[in-house]
Amino acid sequence: MLDEQLRQAIDMVQQGQAQQREDLIRRYLPFVVKVASQTCRRFVRVGTDDEASVALMAFNEALDKYDSSQGSSFFTFAEAVIKRRIIDYFRQRQREQKEIPWSSCFEEEGDGQGHIRRLDKLSWEKARNDAWDQEINELRRSEIMEYIKSLEDYGITLQDLVKASPKHQDAREAAFQVARIICENKDMRQHLQRTRLLPLKELEAVAGVSRKTMERQRKYIIALAVILMNEYYFLQEYLRGMKR
Secondary structure, three states, rough: OOHHHHHHHHHHOOOOOHHHHHHHHHHOOOHHHHHHHHHHOOOOOOOOOOHHHHHHHHHHHHHHHEEEOOOOOOOHHHHHHHHHHHHHHHHHHHHHHHHOOHHHHOOOOOOOOOHHHHHHHHHHHHHHHHHHHHHHHHHHHHHHHHHHHHOOOOOOOOOHHHOOOOOOOOHHHHHHHHHHHHHHHOOOOHHHHHHOOOHHHHHHHHHOOOOHHHHHHHHHHHHHHHHHOOOHHHHHHHHHHHHH
16 A cells, blocks of 8 residues: 555544545564564464454554654555553553462462472462563563664764763753654754754754753764664653753
């Protein structure tokens, strides 16, 4: 399906055409399964794995929320939504598994093996929690590796980022505001993606930060913008304290 045809189809979905929604979900089911499998780092099956159901609901959500005027492709947007919802699912399951009532650890058993069963249950719960922690850590590690590759497209390394990071909190917050302005402005965002350079002239007029400061913080601002443009779930957690 061509880009223009897809945009028209999504418009029809957002206008309430249920059949068009079903057609798009059916057509792009392989895409949904692929993204879900990549995120989970194992193959997921529709009708068998909960993660596949989460991914389908996320794709459905993406159909409702996609805005072509933002400049990103639908598939880039849908992939970000699917990944975010699967990570949300993992974290919810992780919280649920850890919320074990203390009373359940001291239930009496009638066969004299209560202490053994309680130990088995605690061991099993710990193993399950450790598995969920490992899943989250793998997702976080995968996201960081993807981020490092994205930075390379802009000629930035993690070592560069460490050196370029402002020492003062207010300077970091100001840099974040500049990055957010870029991401929220279609022309600025496209300029950065196309040229790999900050649109300094335009930013100077609206950001309230001097050109000299933005030039000095160029790599740091671009690194923040890359996080925001790609909707990196874990990395965005580190940015929450900068939002005003």
